[in-house]
Amino acid sequence: MPVAPPRPPRPTPTRRLMLALLAAVTVTAGTLAAPAASAAPPAPLGPTVTRTDKPPTGYTVTFRYRAPEGVQQVHVYGDWFYSRPETITCQDCGDARPPAEWQPGDVAATPWHIQAMRKGPDGVWTFTTPLPAGTFRYAFTHDCANELATGCALYDDPANRWQIQPQYPGAPGAVRSTIYVPTSRKFPTYDTGYQAPVAKVGRLESRRYTSPLSTNPAGVHDIVVYLPHGYDPNRATPYPTLYLSHGSGDHSTAWTMQGVAHLILENAIKDRAAQPMVIVSTDFNGLPGGNEGYVDELRNNIFPFVEQNYRVSTRAQDRAFAGFSAGGSRAYTIMYNHTDLFGYHAAWSAGGPAATQAQVDSMKSVAGGIMIGTGLQDRLGNIAENSQRNAAALRAAGVELDEYNVPGVHTWHVWRPLLNHYLRTLTFRATTTDLDVTTSPAGLSHHTKVTATATVGTVSTSTSAPSGTVDFYAGDTHLGSAPVHHGVARLKKTVHGELNAPVVARYQGDKLFNDSRSDPVDAR
Known part of the structure; x- marks a missing residue:
């Protein structure tokens, strides 16, 4: 941005006298032209x-x-x-x-x-x-x-x-x-504030690591790492990590340069919709073996390098993956055949092959969640149609997934909102709810005292604990609600007669964590 010129020094008494004499000469002589107005500085490039x-x-x-x-x-x-x-x-x-x-x-x-x-x-x-x-x-x-x-x-x-x-x-x-x-209030166009520049930004690093698999560059390969604002290499709790893959014609700088992934993350953190995480943007160029070769690179070279050089967790449930187009094809390979490498999976703008029963069973065990999305007008190889068909087939097979599609074609104007949705609704937000129920006579005839204790935990590492409310049900009967304090919600209730149905606890979620429910528990 242009910088205002420095203010001239305050004239001394001697200088003021000299300026006055010069002005007098200029006025009285009449032969000197009036000083020209100073030219405006040229507009910046x-x-x-x-x-x-x-x-x-x-x-x-x-x-x-x-x-x-x-x-x-x-x-x-x-x-x-x-x-x-x-x-x-x-x-x-x-x-x-x-x-x-x-x-x-x-x-x-x-x-x-x-x-x-x-x-x-x-x-x-x-x-x-x-x-x-x-x-x-x-x-x-x-x-x-x-x-x-x-x-x-x-x-x-x-x-x-x-x-x-x-x-x-x-x-x-x-x-x-x-x-x-920015978005104009008077003439609104698109809601893109989630990708706006932020005052507090972290650090981007271009890193090169040893890679026996890489043919270009030979023996080494590159990633771009984003460390969130306030990143602490000595933090007691390790950070979760989001791994991203580009599409054809791009490389490891794409997700932060064109995709502004780091700004999308920081805006989500600012809104308390996501927790700080490390982003690793990978490069699949120069890696032989196609999708499986890329998976080998992740497992054997990228994970070890990142986990040795940054304060990140080594647990699969603390890793998330997302890719679009050719990177979305790699996401499907990971989701289908190497589910255990990540706790969260996302495949965008990619049709995806039909899943076998073994692959469906594997996806049902994903600790965090699965997202599939596309641009609704993406006609490149009928991607929009194939992506939606594949998501429907997986749901019909019993796979829980978050399908999120947006208007658009095969462009970054689609992939940025898909990433924003992934960060704010899925990544590292999964919870578990466990339930313990005890009963005893209430001292009144035909009444039972029920104590239900729900423990809400996070699937992924976090410095925050879930808050909000847990609802307790006996069958279809709502027993009541209780707030979550330090991960625990407790309800004490006196009911008429005995409980004739198992009790279930349903955590409602909060801005940072998603809902979950317990298995049914028979009262003791």
Whole structure:
């Protein structure tokens, strides 16, 4: 951001006298022109977000970019084209309108198009456009004649380049500049405050570890680690860990650069909807063996490195996994065949193969939870249809899962809200409820004194204990409710006659932990 110039020093008496004499000379001589107004400082390079309170989105963004000498035309290339959902009948179909033509109900769609910038007298190329709320990627092209930038080199914004660059030559992913636009109250577009920049942010680290499996780079491989704000390497309770996989054409920087996963996490922590955790963004490029090779890399190389270098738990129930597209295919392999590696699983924008009975039985034992999600207009290989069909088949087979789908296609505008939902509704939020029930005569004829004690515990490691309320039932009869203190809720109740049905305790959950229920317990 531009920095205000320093205030000039306060004039001394001698200097004030000299200035007065100079002013007198200027006025009386009449031959000196009045001092010219100081020129405004040049606008900074890079993007500038401006609140306009004007349609269609209430905000505009101006991009300022200085191209090398000799470039005749510069275009900006960004993921901000929009379509009506009903027009998206195939991948890269739809009306694909620029953001100046945004309409309520639009979804961000593909393909991107280039938009011409204008060169000013200062030699700087500029482009101003309204943008709806959200995080956007963009790059620049030089003398590109193809409307879709096919075959054209893409250039980062040097004034707004992502802090972690690709860790090895030839790493995929060419768009490494992003901009965030807030939601306008006057012209609301999308609810994307969960991905907004935060005042208190943790630390991103680019790490290289030994990997006998890796062919590129040979013998070593890379991850990006995010340590949450306030990370304490000596914390008594180890942190849980979220492992993320990118899709085709990306690598380990993608989930924090394009996906802003670290900001989504910090916003959830700020809202007390998630606990602090370490995020590990992996790279499946250069690993032979396909999905199974990636699993071998996790088990044999990534887990040991992370657990030796950071204060994280080594228990499976303290690990969560999520991947999209090709990473979603890897998520299905882990979910089906290596369920025991993680306590929480999420597969996004991936059709998924049909599960065998053995795989279904394995998924039923997941300690935390399973999530499946997609963009509802994702036509890449019929992903939207196949994802929903597979989720329905797993539910029919008795697998408990959280299916969450959002409007959109095969883009980050889908994967960011899926991650937000995963963090706020599933990861490291699972609880267990155990119940003990005792009865005794109440001293009144045909009355029974019932004491029901529910113990609510967390499946995953946490520095917080569940709070809230437990409801107690005998069959369909509600016996009463009790608050949870230090993980325990106790109900004492006198009932007429004897209990004729087993007792069940149902924990309602709170902002940080999900609900759970006990097994039925016969009164003693």
